[in-house]
Amino acid sequence: MIEIHDLCKTFGSDKDDTRVQALRGIDLNIEDGEFVSIIGKSGSGKTTLLNVIGTLLQPTSGTVHIDGKNIAAMSTGELAKFRNDHIGFVYQSYMLEDSLSAVENVALPLLIKGEKPAKAMLKATDMLEKVGLLERKKHKPKEMSGGEKQRVAIARAMINDPTLILADEPTGNLDEETGRNIMTWLRELTAGKMFLMVTHDKELAMTADRQVQIKDGRIC
Ligand SMILES: Nc1ncnc2c1ncn2[C@@H]1O[C@H](COP(=O)(O)OP(=O)(O)O)[C@@H](O)[C@H]1O
Numbered sequence: 001m002i003e004i005h006d007l008c009k010t011f012g013s014d015k016d017d018t019r020v021q022a023l024r025g026i027d028l029n030i031e032d033g034e035f036v037s038i039i040g041k042s043g044s045g046k047t048t049l050l051n052v053i054g055t056l057l058q059p060t061s062g063t064v065h066i067d068g069k070n071i072a073a074m075s076t077g078e079l080a081k082f083r084n085d086h087i088g089f090v091y092q093s094y095m096l097e098d099s100l101s102a103v104e105n106v107a108l109p110l111l112i113k114g115e116k117p118a119k120a121m122l123k124a125t126d127m128l129e130k131v132g133l134l135e136r137k138k139h140k141p142k143e144m145s146g147g148e149k150q151r152v153a154i155a156r157a158m159i160n161d162p163t164l165i166l167a168d169e170p171t172g173n174l175d176e177e178t179g180r181n182i183m184t185w186l187r188e189l190t191a192g193k194m195f196l197m198v199t200h201d202k203e204l205a206m207t208a209d210r211q212v213q214i215k216d217g218r219i220c
Pocket residue numbers: 011012020021022040041042043044045046047048049
């Protein structure tokens with residue numbers, strides 16, 4: 001379960017007039033196994049919220065508990081391990097390593113965890129098969145279509161069997177049909193896990209179990 005209480009994030013400072021209150025007191029709970037979408041316009045704070053929950057950004061104030069653990073109480077090293085072991089990220093721009101093949105990209109979180117390379121490659125191959133990409137195993141990102149790249153990214157996000165999957169506009173760079181296809185993979189693979197997706201797309205948001213609206217850094 002995720003429990004978010006009075007979460008605020010401010011960027012910049014008053015000194016040089018760069019202060020932006022991206023999150024202004026967010027309260028939100030996500031139950032185990034729940035698929036929640038957060039919908040809001042560009043600039044409403046969606047990516048900031050996702051990155052704070054994903055422990056990539058420190059909140060200015062407020063708390064986030066993931067499965068009872070207060071993420072603010074963890075050291076940088078603990079957070080890196082926690083992220084790698086428990087959180088899967090899916091981004092609009094895929095964020096794959098260009099120099100690595102599909103299977104190497106998927107194996108990366110296992111290698112970071114200390115898994116032996118041969119075993120990591122076997123597991124990554126199985127995961128690629130689950131997203132129907134066995135025949136693209138040795139392809140580099142630049143040799144794949146957008147939909148294929150996103151399937152590699154989904155396989156990478158799922159390889160450590162995370163408890164939480166965070167997706168930021170996962171179909172934002174894809175055509176409608178490919179986007180629907182990607183959502184089918186995401187729904188299937190994240191079934192029974194906590195899945196939080198942020199999007200500006202109402203239709204996409206409606207595919208979730210529950211929709212939450214964000215406006216100017218507040219849930220409304
Ligand atoms: N690293 C940053 N530094 C300064 N301002 C930021 C930073 N990241 C986001 N912002 C600002 O915070 C607000 C929310 O941004 P963001 O969370 O990216 O919105 P969304 O994902 O909904 O489009 C915007 O006004 C944006 O300009």
